[in-house]
Amino acid sequence: MAEFTFELNDDQKQVRDWLHGFARDVIRPAAAEWDEREETPWPVIQEAAEVGVYSLDFYAQQFFDPTGLGIPMAMEELFWGDAGIALSIVGTGLAAVGVLANGTEEQIGTWIPQMYGTPDDVKVAAFCSSEPDAGSDVASMRTRAVYDEAKDEWVLDGTKTWATNGGIANVHVVVAVVDPELGSKGHASFIVPPGTPGLSQGQKFRKHGIRASHTAEVVLEGVRVPGSCLLGGRERLDERLARAREKARAGGERVRNAAMATFEASRPAVGAMAVGTARAAYEVALDYATTREQFGRPIIDNQGVAFQLADMRTRIDAARLLVWRASWMAATGKPFTSAEGSMSKLFASEAARDVTAQAIQILGGNGYTREYPVERMHRDAAIYTIFEGTSEIQRLVIARALSGVPIR
Ligand SMILES: Cc1cc2nc3c(=O)[nH]c(=O)nc-3n(C[C@H](O)[C@H](O)[C@H](O)COP(=O)(O)OP(=O)(O)OC[C@H]3O[C@@H](n4cnc5c(N)ncnc54)[C@H](O)[C@@H]3O)c2cc1C
Numbered sequence: 001m002a003e004f005t006f007e008l009n010d011d012q013k014q015v016r017d018w019l020h021g022f023a024r025d026v027i028r029p030a031a032a033e034w035d036e037r038e039e040t041p042w043p044v045i046q047e048a049a050e051v052g053v054y055s056l057d058f059y060a061q062q063f064f065d066p067t068g069l070g071i072p073m074a075m076e077e078l079f080w081g082d083a084g085i086a087l088s089i090v091g092t093g094l095a096a097v098g099v100l101a102n103g104t105e106e107q108i109g110t111w112i113p114q115m116y117g118t119p120d121d122v123k124v125a126a127f128c129s130s131e132p133d134a135g136s137d138v139a140s141m142r143t144r145a146v147y148d149e150a151k152d153e154w155v156l157d158g159t160k161t162w163a164t165n166g167g168i169a170n171v172h173v174v175v176a177v178v179d180p181e182l183g184s185k186g187h188a189s190f191i192v193p194p195g196t197p198g199l200s201q202g203q204k205f206r207k208h209g210i211r212a213s214h215t216a217e218v219v220l221e222g223v224r225v226p227g228s229c230l231l232g233g234r235e236r237l238d239e240r241l242a243r244a245r246e247k248a249r250a251g252g253e254r255v256r257n258a259a260m261a262t263f264e265a266s267r268p269a270v271g272a273m274a275v276g277t278a279r280a281a282y283e284v285a286l287d288y289a290t291t292r293e294q295f296g297r298p299i300i301d302n303q304g305v306a307f308q309l310a311d312m313r314t315r316i317d318a319a320r321l322l323v324w325r326a327s328w329m330a331a332t333g334k335p336f337t338s339a340e341g342s343m344s345k346l347f348a349s350e351a352a353r354d355v356t357a358q359a360i361q362i363l364g365g366n367g368y369t370r371e372y373p374v375e376r377m378h379r380d381a382a383i384y385t386i387f388e389g390t391s392e393i394q395r396l397v398i399a400r401a402l403s404g405v406p407i408r
Helices: 010-037 042-051 056-063 070-081 083-102 105-116 180-186 233-250 258-291 303-331 340-367 374-385 391-403
Strands: 125-128 144-148 153-164 171-177 187-192 199-204 215-226
Touching (some): 010 042, 010 083, 010 374, 042 083, 070 303, 083 105, 083 125, 083 171, 083 374, 105 171, 125 153, 180 187, 180 233, 187 215, 258 303, 258 374, 303 340
Antiparallel strands (some): 153 215
16 A cells, blocks of 8 residues: 655656646647636547557546546646646546546447547547536436437437536547436446437537636437446446335435536545635736835735735645645545545635635735736636536535535
């Protein structure tokens, strides 16, 4: 088992420095342009693929880092560059984790490579769980998957929303209801292969921040996928449903569903994204405070400014520690008995929201303009308290874990 240490090993430091260089030289200079264009930055993803930043191999290496720090370190550096572009680069990872968490070895080997494509023909993937009437309340999901025994096919119907890369993805991972009686325990995840008829993009959202990342509705009308596209396979699904029915009869012990397994695994990673954005804004603010003069001295000479910077940095470091703890626990098989994954996401996302707002304050009028990046960083940071479970839902998860009470 990997010993816990705050010291990155030489390999990790090398990867971190390499990613930082890519974030500084390629992502950051492109950030303002793609934010304004509100389009997927395909040339940047392509460049990331050419150097290996956007590749299955790279993510697998980080994902299976025995210390657990590979993914949070990568997220922090890329999102330090720019959140919208970085999400375009790592958004495929959420779908990949959905397959890793629930798929068979064969499904993992078949579908994850197709999510990334090749450096010559780059592809992205989408994970589609949220629906117009089922955001935080996952159990209200309506998208149905019905098995057609005669053809060994599943037929999917419904509307997904807020899907990162939805409609432009090569591979879509779709969560759907297979047994409506069981609420969220009756869900299963499906692969929708490239070019499957019946899947189309609905509205593309115009957003407050992370505007370089594509977010859209995904409409599923009579989408037929082979039986082999059920993640985990039929046998495992039948066993899981039988267990859930038994538990429901015995008094409703909670069973984790497929989408929740994906979200739990990815929450510390979202915390790390937030740390990256917060650190970026803090650095701009620190630099500005040491150079901007008012009353004949740098504004950092005032405790009112310097103390804000001290608080910002303290919260960023505290957030990183929570993220690293949760990531290390996950990698070393320690259960999140106190919802440590949710704690890390909750704290880091709120830190990013507040730190980026403080950065605007420190830059004064300049901070409020698009001449400086902190305005964009603050808009971007607003997403972290919303996606992959809002702050309120994280508090609910933590409070339930601590108390054992089904708090509403
Ligand atoms: C840019 C973006 C990208 C996204 N990417 C994806 C993706 O790739 N795939 C995907 O499946 N989804 C994605 N999402 C969806 C995201 O996970 C949801 O938006 C989120 O879970 C919240 O759901 P909702 O928007 O329906 O809000 P609602 O659930 O309607 O919540 C509205 C408000 O009510 C509060 N609330 C709700 N229930 C409770 C409660 N029980 N107690 C206290 N407060 C409560 C919430 O905290 C929130 O403040 C994305 C969203 C955005 C904005």
